[in-house]
Amino acid sequence: MDSTKIFSRIEKPLEREHRMSRRIDPQPSRRPPPALFATPGRENIEMNTNTRAQTGAGSLPYMYVLFSGLATTALTLLLVYLLNARADINLMGYYFDYVLPAGAMGVGILAGSGYGVMSWIAGVKIPRTLLWTIIFLQCVAYFYAQYIVFEHLHLVYSSTNQPVGFFEYFDWSARSFAFKEDNGETGNAMGAWGYAFRLLEVSGFAFTALLIPVWVSRVPYCDSCGRYMRRKAGAVMPGSVPFRKIKKSDTHAQAAYKEEGKQAVESAANALKVLGEMAGSGQIDALNNAFAALAPGRKAAHKLPVRHVLSLYFCPTCASGQLNVVPVSGHGKRMRWGKTVTCPIPGGRAGDGEQVR
Numbered sequence: 001m002d003s004t005k006i007f008s009r010i011e012k013p014l015e016r017e018h019r020m021s022r023r024i025d026p027q028p029s030r031r032p033p034p035a036l037f038a039t040p041g042r043e044n045i046e047m048n049t050n051t052r053a054q055t056g057a058g059s060l061p062y063m064y065v066l067f068s069g070l071a072t073t074a075l076t077l078l079l080v081y082l083l084n085a086r087a088d089i090n091l092m093g094y095y096f097d098y099v100l101p102a103g104a105m106g107v108g109i110l111a112g113s114g115y116g117v118m119s120w121i122a123g124v125k126i127p128r129t130l131l132w133t134i135i136f137l138q139c140v141a142y143f144y145a146q147y148i149v150f151e152h153l154h155l156v157y158s159s160t161n162q163p164v165g166f167f168e169y170f171d172w173s174a175r176s177f178a179f180k181e182d183n184g185e186t187g188n189a190m191g192a193w194g195y196a197f198r199l200l201e202v203s204g205f206a207f208t209a210l211l212i213p214v215w216v217s218r219v220p221y222c223d224s225c226g227r228y229m230r231r232k233a234g235a236v237m238p239g240s241v242p243f244r245k246i247k248k249s250d251t252h253a254q255a256a257y258k259e260e261g262k263q264a265v266e267s268a269a270n271a272l273k274v275l276g277e278m279a280g281s282g283q284i285d286a287l288n289n290a291f292a293a294l295a296p297g298r299k300a301a302h303k304l305p306v307r308h309v310l311s312l313y314f315c316p317t318c319a320s321g322q323l324n325v326v327p328v329s330g331h332g333k334r335m336r337w338g339k340t341v342t343c344p345i346p347g348g349r350a351g352d353g354e355q356v357r
């Protein structure tokens with residue numbers, strides 16, 4: 001029988017992480033798996049007791065995050081270098097409308113992905129200091145990559161045969177910045193303006209590296225377990241009546257429409273209050289039923305001028321969770337997301353949150 005087939009069918013994410021730890025650990029039987037890939041068993045309970053020590057700056061999981069980010073940065077810059085050297089493609093130099101450093105931004109997202117992905121896997125809460133550290137490290141990486149390119153060029157002055165210094169090279173490459181036109185011709189060198197484009201490139205590369213880490217840091221987090229919660233259910237609740245065109249002269253219909261709108265807002269507020277109470281008292285089944293009741297009207301609710309987007313998050317370890325409510329108005333380009341209201345759901349139930357579908 002093909003055992004791997006069965007294994008992949010019953011495999012849960014945690015088991016996959018555990019297998020990962022076994023690959024890393026050469027003596028799995030003698031040593032416990034590293035806390036980073038702990039299973040939700042006894043080891044994890046031990047881990048919970050000193051979460052703060054584990055996730056603070058300088059702790060082991062925090063170092064994993066830093067090293068993963070540095071690894072994705074190094075690999076990305078290697079890719080940029082190889083594309084440049086082998087295929088003459090300057091990925092960093094792609095600009096959108098001559099201003100937006102789209103190439104550097106894309107490369108930055110890829111480079112910074114390691115920080116975000118490892119934070120998620122290791123359950124490291126992302127402190128503000130980490131974001132500043134990422135920006136700093138990205139800047140260092142950018143200049144280091146420039147230095148490596150310079151080293152490989154082995155430049156000498158043709159008149160004296162003296163080696164060219166890095167700063168002279170950097171100055172020259174910044175000043176000779178020029179756009180390649182669509183017809184393949186290279187425009188005039190920018191001179192001192194070239195530095196402005198270098199600055200755009202560095203900042204595009206450094207700041208977009210924060211995109212994935214910041215996105216991860218916005219996911220609800222269980223402080224007591226040191227893990228990111230998983231989104232288990234979503235629903236959309238009507239927040240207004242459908243838009244109707246009514247003649248201004250028809251004051252009677254106008255007043256009726258206004259009253260109808262008022263009632264819709266009131267009933268939404270009441271329903272949200274009830275949901276908040278369910279969440280606050282840990283009535284997970286009641287929340288489930290409420291979400292299920294909203295499911296058939298989801299499409300219609302999405303079309304309304306105002307609606308509330310509800311999400312249920314649960315900690316994979318302790319089943320405590322969070323109900324998030326975001327008011328959304330308008331559609332398309334005029335769509336606006338309001339402030340998220342969060343309501344913690346106390347744990348206390350055994351299980352892994354799977355009871356919430």
Ligand SMILES: [Zn+2]
Pocket residue numbers: 222223224225226227315316317318319320
């Ligand atoms: Zn938890």
